[in-house]
Amino acid sequence: MNFLRLAKRDDLPKKTEWLIRAGAILLSLVFSGLILLLFKLNPIEVFKTIIIGSVGSEMRIHQTIIKSVPLIITSLGVLVAFKMKFWNIGGEGQILMGAFAASYVALFFPEMPRAMALILMIIAAVIGGGIWAFIPAFFKAKMGINETIFTLMMNYVAIKFVTFLQYQAWMDPNAKGFPRIAPFPEWALLPKLFGVHIGYIIAIILVVLVHLFIKYTKKGYEITVVGESIETARYAGMNINKIIVIAMLISGGLCGIAGMIQVSGVEKTLAVGISGGYGFTAIITAWLARLNAISALFVCIVFAMLLQGGAYIQVNLNVPSTVANVVQGTILFFVLGSEFFLQYRLIPAKRILKEGKEAA
């Protein structure tokens, strides 16, 4: 790179910034199209089918909303942790443990009014997911243990634990040997509004709450400062360990709520498949949304369309639904790459020489 020099950019105008990002997304779609072509698939047909499959009918729109709800809430959880540069990749586990705690209420508590049951289940889910996030946060705060590996391993422990419940400890004896847990009683199910369970209302409320929390509260501000620079936070006299633990409790608690909605609104019982990769996809969506809660809402809707459309093309075009993963990955690769051009600009070396001479 002798003919090019790099220089840090000053603040870019917002318009240029979004132009670069839109360009990156466009390029990523072209690139995914090329991958599809390589496998003898017509990219335009695949993309068209994804869109038809996600918003083509009322039923499919419902499905897209149902898929976007856990994604939105988990993204909120992830972004609270990521704001602090705490790499919580344990969303899957936190979803499952939240779901487990909520299921405990639904399956083993005596019958109670629906409103009370749902509130109890949400509280249980926040505690379940929160504890699962608290454990790595505690070790990070106290002993500086790397949280990436820790949260990730907690995912697998949770998956194995729920598998154990589903296939052994809580297996429904009335299911004739089929490995499933008994369905929830009627009073533990989320009610529907306009044909979809009310999880989407909870999701929108949480988006607003998290946005207000990060923008306008002291704790939210402290989380951002710790993420920007630990030194600054320490110099300002913040209790960093406490902030890490609180932020992770919020992060895990949110993921737990996503789990509760999955069991109470969608699956109607606890099953190991309920987390369905949302914990990982949420990392992509949170990053694409630049860790902003409101943007996350929109990014997640687009990604839910990709997921729902991916499931649809599997049936319709006989293309594996994992195509959606390839497209998601490609989009994020390009957006990650484009961030470089937001921060730096390339200057031909000749011009530097010339400018230098003129200055002299």
Place this chain on the structure above:
Amino acid sequence: MEGFLATCIVAATPLLFATVGELLTEKAGHLNLGVEGMMLMGAVIGFLAALKTDSALIALLAACFAGAGGALIFAILTVTLRANQVVTGLTLTIFGSGFAGFVGQPILGSMVPAKTSAFFVKRAVPLLGSIPFLGPVMFRQDIFVYLSYGVVIIVAFYLYRTKPGLNLRAVGESAPSADASGINVTLYKYVHILTGGALCGLGGAYLSLVRVPIWQADVVNGRGWIAVALVIFVSWNPLKAFLGAMLFGGLSIVGLRMQAMGVSVSQYLVDMIPYVSTIVIVILSSYKKGKEKQPPRDLGNPYFREER
């Protein structure tokens, strides 16, 4: 006992390739969390190559290229474009799992063809194979396992006994100082991230070609992540990686063994052991002191010369 240890080695081999691959990457100062993805890419492409050509060597080469291809995406983004390493690595894992599912769809359930699997039968090494105890455990394995021994020895020698190995460690410790002393930092990073990816690809191919010779999309099943943890566990030392991989390989099969011996344990709970022990080990390794046992100092920091 010998039989059990020999099985441990088989279970350890994919972990060993991936661990040494990630170790090289981290020595260059980059934390690549895409190991799982690169293993999957190696697994599916290696399998596909075997299916198309029925040549074990071409399959191995293809797996190397697939892993290195994944690593190239990571290198372009994190070395040249200075993207966040954690997020890029995770994306690579998601991309890799999608890639394996997508590319592997038409061959789901296919078997490794005869000539290739015949190439990977267990063969005793002359002389070494007849050493008591060590022989049956280590030297009556398949060629792929012997390749992993070779990789460990070569990487250890390279890191601690050669000039480029020394330079590499310098890059990982402090990219600015390495740059100032005339080392081509970018080149070193690219070469070792790509080599690391190729090794991860081989680890994946061991799973799809030898361990489970029928193609299934979830063949890697979290082993890539265990490899990331193993690198910490063995404190960035390739020779220790051999023992670490054996320990973890052993843990992953101990449940079946216990059941075979009539000990009544829940398979689902036993399946937790490798993950719980990884957590315990990561915690314990934080107690280790000494310069040799610390991560490369510049691990995860992007290097921007003009910002020095």
